[in-house]
Amino acid sequence: MASSSLLCFGLCLLVLFNACFAQIEQVTDITREGKQQRQRQQRFQTQCNIQNLNALEPRQKVESEAGVTEFWDQNNEQLQCANVAVFRQRIQQRGLLVPAYTNTPEIFYVVQVVFPGCAETFQDSQQQQSFQGSKSQDQHQKVRQLREGDVIALPAGAAHWIYNNGRDQLVLVALVDVGNSQNQLDQYFRKFYLGGNPQPQLQGFSQSQGGRSQGSQGSDDGRGGNLFRGFDERLLAEAFNVNPDLIRRLQRPQIQRGIIIRVEEELRVLSPQRDREQEQEECEETPSYERDNGFEETICTMKLRHNIDKPSHADVYNPRAGRVTTVNRFNLPILRDLQLSAEKGNLYPNALLAPQWNLNAHSIVYVTRGNGRMQIVAENGENVFDGQIREGQLIVVPQGFAVVKRAGNRGLEWISFKTNDVAMTSQLAGRASVLRGLPLDVIQNSFQVSRDEAQRLKYNRQELTVFTPGPRSQWGLTVA
Amino acid sequence: MASSSLLCFGLCLLVLFNACFAQIEQVTDITREGKQQRQRQQRFQTQCNIQNLNALEPRQKVESEAGVTEFWDQNNEQLQCANVAVFRQRIQQRGLLVPAYTNTPEIFYVVQVVFPGCAETFQDSQQQQSFQGSKSQDQHQKVRQLREGDVIALPAGAAHWIYNNGRDQLVLVALVDVGNSQNQLDQYFRKFYLGGNPQPQLQGFSQSQGGRSQGSQGSDDGRGGNLFRGFDERLLAEAFNVNPDLIRRLQRPQIQRGIIIRVEEELRVLSPQRDREQEQEECEETPSYERDNGFEETICTMKLRHNIDKPSHADVYNPRAGRVTTVNRFNLPILRDLQLSAEKGNLYPNALLAPQWNLNAHSIVYVTRGNGRMQIVAENGENVFDGQIREGQLIVVPQGFAVVKRAGNRGLEWISFKTNDVAMTSQLAGRASVLRGLPLDVIQNSFQVSRDEAQRLKYNRQELTVFTPGPRSQWGLTVA
Amino acid sequence: MASSSLLCFGLCLLVLFNACFAQIEQVTDITREGKQQRQRQQRFQTQCNIQNLNALEPRQKVESEAGVTEFWDQNNEQLQCANVAVFRQRIQQRGLLVPAYTNTPEIFYVVQVVFPGCAETFQDSQQQQSFQGSKSQDQHQKVRQLREGDVIALPAGAAHWIYNNGRDQLVLVALVDVGNSQNQLDQYFRKFYLGGNPQPQLQGFSQSQGGRSQGSQGSDDGRGGNLFRGFDERLLAEAFNVNPDLIRRLQRPQIQRGIIIRVEEELRVLSPQRDREQEQEECEETPSYERDNGFEETICTMKLRHNIDKPSHADVYNPRAGRVTTVNRFNLPILRDLQLSAEKGNLYPNALLAPQWNLNAHSIVYVTRGNGRMQIVAENGENVFDGQIREGQLIVVPQGFAVVKRAGNRGLEWISFKTNDVAMTSQLAGRASVLRGLPLDVIQNSFQVSRDEAQRLKYNRQELTVFTPGPRSQWGLTVA
Structure with a gap:
């Protein structure tokens, strides 16, 4: 395909x-x-x-x-x-x-x-x-x-x-x-x-x-x-x-x-x-x-379509782990009016998507190919989903809830519809994560860990959003 | 008057x-x-x-x-x-x-x-x-x-x-x-x-x-x-x-x-x-x-009034059938803040307003003069209103519902308040209708009609929104 | 402090x-x-x-x-x-x-x-x-x-x-x-x-x-x-x-x-x-x-903070009565997105804040210092609050409801959070009041008062929003 x-x-x-x-x-x-x-x-x-x-x-x-x-x-x-x-x-x-x-x-x-x-x-x-x-x-x-x-x-x-x-x-x-x-x-x-x-x-x-x-x-x-x-x-x-x-x-x-x-x-x-x-x-x-300056444009000739599968459109691309592509009001302006956007994810076998939360949107995830494991966590730290998800299935990640995805042996592809024209996410791990933004002393004190441990939490994962499975990647395989 | x-x-x-x-x-x-x-x-x-x-x-x-x-x-x-x-x-x-x-x-x-x-x-x-x-x-x-x-x-x-x-x-x-x-x-x-x-x-x-x-x-x-x-x-x-x-x-x-x-x-x-x-x-x-460049303007001198009865302001005018005039955020900018607009309709005796639906607003219709017949249809094809409406009466046409108006013997005038500052309508018949936008093959197949019939459905009514009563115009008179 | x-x-x-x-x-x-x-x-x-x-x-x-x-x-x-x-x-x-x-x-x-x-x-x-x-x-x-x-x-x-x-x-x-x-x-x-x-x-x-x-x-x-x-x-x-x-x-x-x-x-x-x-x-x-032209700005360097206590920032200042300072989307642009604003009030002992209503927001008032008396009136002219309010207490003034504040002997300071990024108020008395905007004949007829009385109602209070206690200022002291 x-x-x-x-x-x-x-x-x-x-x-x-x-x-x-x-x-x-x-x-x-x-x-x-x-x-x-x-x-x-x-x-x-x-x-x-x-x-x-x-x-x-x-x-x-x-x-x-x-x-x-x-x-x-x-x-x-x-x-x-x-x-x-x-x-x-x-x-x-x-x-x-x-x-x-x-x-x-x-x-x-x-x-x-x-x-x-x-x-x-x-x-x-x-x-x-x-x-x-x-x-x-x-x-x-x-x-x-x-x-x-x-x-x-x-x-x-x-x-x-x-x-x-x-x-x-x-x-x-x-x-x-x-x-x-x-x-x-x-x-x-x-x-x-x-x-x-x-x-x-x-x-x-x-x-x-x-x-x-x-x-x-x-x-x-x-x-x-x-x-x-x-x-x-x-x-x-x-x-x-x-x-x-x-x-x-x-x-x-x-x-x-x-x-x-x-x-x-x-x-x-x-x-x-x-x-x-x-x-x-x-x-x-x-x-x-x-x-154009916009005057010639009419709603009849307005762009209503955007291809989200092209690798050249990827927002984040990790050659060893996969890619994430978004369509929102910046590349499909009608979404501004519709207050919607979408994200296409392609994870290679066993790769991870950084644990993250949606700041301002719900995310409705439909698996288009493959399978994987997802975990979703509510505000009280309770796990509200921990299981397999496969091609043809749908799951909702509510606003604020934290989520992690891990591809199965055949990889995982999904389309996420989001209820905001500029849906924003914040990540818990990786180069763009909140932990990376915290001073070491705040990490040390918030979790009662040593300075060295705080540094490891902050710097050990250098990738951006799509993570390669590490030597510790047995998790998905053994449990799933 | x-x-x-x-x-x-x-x-x-x-x-x-x-x-x-x-x-x-x-x-x-x-x-x-x-x-x-x-x-x-x-x-x-x-x-x-x-x-x-x-x-x-x-x-x-x-x-x-x-x-x-x-x-x-x-x-x-x-x-x-x-x-x-x-x-x-x-x-x-x-x-x-x-x-x-x-x-x-x-x-x-x-x-x-x-x-x-x-x-x-x-x-x-x-x-x-x-x-x-x-x-x-x-x-x-x-x-x-x-x-x-x-x-x-x-x-x-x-x-x-x-x-x-x-x-x-x-x-x-x-x-x-x-x-x-x-x-x-x-x-x-x-x-x-x-x-x-x-x-x-x-x-x-x-x-x-x-x-x-x-x-x-x-x-x-x-x-x-x-x-x-x-x-x-x-x-x-x-x-x-x-x-x-x-x-x-x-x-x-x-x-x-x-x-x-x-x-x-x-x-x-x-x-x-x-x-x-x-x-x-x-x-x-x-x-x-x-x-002006807007700096001199204050809300005190803001335009709050627009006359909707002047023939020169008409958006659609058919000398044999009547006219439709709208006030929205383009000619009364405060409506942008109020998220409201209005439409004034003047139909000559027995004239028709094209069957249409509101894309993004409810329409609250008040008859200011004369009388006529209206039909309103819900999403399931059910008729939810079929009757006379006369001066001083009010009726709501909900978003999406299709509606047709036909003036009585003395003509029909109404003011419609709409719950959107740029209320849009789409018409079922006439020169700007959805049928005019459909390829003949789509009409043929959607309704199982011949190519010649599809052409008649598509092209027989050339007027824009306000239709002259045709030779078949006995409908309103005999039934009403 | x-x-x-x-x-x-x-x-x-x-x-x-x-x-x-x-x-x-x-x-x-x-x-x-x-x-x-x-x-x-x-x-x-x-x-x-x-x-x-x-x-x-x-x-x-x-x-x-x-x-x-x-x-x-x-x-x-x-x-x-x-x-x-x-x-x-x-x-x-x-x-x-x-x-x-x-x-x-x-x-x-x-x-x-x-x-x-x-x-x-x-x-x-x-x-x-x-x-x-x-x-x-x-x-x-x-x-x-x-x-x-x-x-x-x-x-x-x-x-x-x-x-x-x-x-x-x-x-x-x-x-x-x-x-x-x-x-x-x-x-x-x-x-x-x-x-x-x-x-x-x-x-x-x-x-x-x-x-x-x-x-x-x-x-x-x-x-x-x-x-x-x-x-x-x-x-x-x-x-x-x-x-x-x-x-x-x-x-x-x-x-x-x-x-x-x-x-x-x-x-x-x-x-x-x-x-x-x-x-x-x-x-x-x-x-x-x-x-700047905005291109260099990112949400990371966005201004999230505004000091509302500086006298130089006051919107209204009356050297004998106090001051009112607002922060809204004009001086803290992120409030545009948050649809919120705030008002800081400092009233000197026994001073009054003009009776007023919120046109487009609720006001959530927290007293930061001192005490005073407030009255709040609903649409039917019913008094829904008439009492003392002091440091550490909170009260809500709903949209449209009319409110008056009067400082106690030690003055009154409050912070009001408002549920609109450009909360607007309209005053009942003072130089910027609705009565000042009414023709004398309208005041005369609306209240059945003489022309002279209408003039007194309209012109006797020259101050803008923060009123000095007058010779009639025994009200707050004797009643409270």
């Missing part, structure tokens, strides 16, 4: 903003200002009475024609503490995830795209604004090409669709930030589908204890449906200026149920072909964001 | 800030910085278990000497979801709404000012700072002139009074944003009156279920009263350096109860007369905000 | 940020942007059903070897309304408060440092980044020198330690802002100790009614402990590259219990000596923040 490949793979994503036409003036203003500010999010209040954390697997599975949606349990106390919902989409070849939007920001990671294929598909914005004289030429917004290792950020209310134009399954892990300030509704995650014939349990689920029923009892009773279903067909017919018969088919498509639809022939979208070199350059270039 | 008249009508508003004197340095800084940033609000958490929405009329009525205050029911679930309180003030001729402040931001719309009159009334700030040698010349802060169609924004804690110097009733609709980040108290709306003899039920009401009693049982039991009443009279006498007898009258004015007091003679405020042309220019000019 | 002395006293504070090494690029960006923006905090929602306020003394006391920690009652309704926790540290001579961090921002005031001593202690950052060739030279982060009257601001998650290198007791009053947007956990205040052997009741307490038990039953049962205790010793041994035996001592130091440890010999930290003039200059200078 070439997780750091520079190839652009077969998957299309479209984010739809109405802002492109009517509100273009305002939007450029937003973008311009967005560059100058830092925003602050207050998350919805939750209970974090954490006695025990667990490595979690998805609990509910909803099958569509050309794919599967798997949800983690929303009533789990660690997801409630972080106030997020997590789900995984498995989209088969030629599967189309129908257009939809949510009441919260969403961030997702492209876990797997097996067979490559490369087609950047979009229509130039100049063309887009010209009037469509001949309807034979389809006109639509920019379609973005995704690759394995991409992190995609979506604002609340932004409609989007995904099509798998690769040759095998596409897997996405998505975090829905229910506690985000962009969500003004309650803690019930709601998905508004613009197409397809969605089952009720795909349209929302309760994050809080009480609230609505989860609607999981059945999908054939006529409940559920896309957004058009709730309008009067004659009113829609007038709004669209089409025949009411066509509206009825819009409201209740005669297709197999579900939200992931198999496209019979390959999906055609306008797509200027680019060769691989161009693609690669485009992937490497700095966002136009940082070069 | 010349709702788009450029005349300045007879009504005075004063916003009092202590900041003008002592904290002037800080305030200029705030203003300057205010230009460069975007803030983010997290609203208080609420329940939005919306099964049904209703067109609401005010539920409680409190009479004062020279006017009436009408409250919408705070326990209504749709107002609780949006976490706002709404009331309407009807101020008779020569009625003075006594000075007061609240613990939340407030935004209000001047619905009606029947007979014109025009006097801009203020004292120049240079004069203001000179010492009052002769007390015969009254000195006070700038008094702002209001007109029909004005939207006024007030920060939390800002004291203000309103005087109707017109010849007939003045009607205001006010939204109190209990869920706003400027409110650090609980969800109980509190009004602190500096004068008059207010009834208890005017001083606050519970937004949340539990909490305090509403105090509506009576106003004669001595409970209630203005803010001075709670202080020791001797202490106030010392603070004001006046006789305690005068303080007693400050605390319990011997006037008819209520908060709207009839002024016997016309209220005199220093008022340099301006002719109508000047007035008009002043109304048209861009806020000095955008021209 | 020379509370306004310019001497630098004997106390060291170190704030540890991991950001200094690994994330230095990001941090400079943060700092740079920090200069241009204003952030907005939404506080966690609370109940503020205030019928009665009280002057509070600490309720729980936890003794450490070299000091005492005293907590105010977290279940008190006024502290719950403000959503803060308050505690007082008394650190004896040579007492070391062990390194720790919390899940919330913290702001504290240095109440008392009895015997002076002056040593600025730090290592230059250039030196710090050089590799430690000889371990005999200790290298650590900047150590900041504290003085009486200093206000210190700490972000959530920032580890810090305090050492009293003076000759007598050091007293700190600290506010822990549980409702702050930087706290993403619940309303349970948690303290994570990196050293020492803390008792459970020092590690957190519930701010909300339910939640966790307070763990105050005992400290010898093995519960409680520093953060290292929760990790596997072999894993830590590997992370630190030291012997597991040393880790065991890190986890359970063989020292007297508690968080304030007596240092046997004087604590040695690298400390370039400065003479007093330099010290004084350093105290006076504008923060480099405002001079």
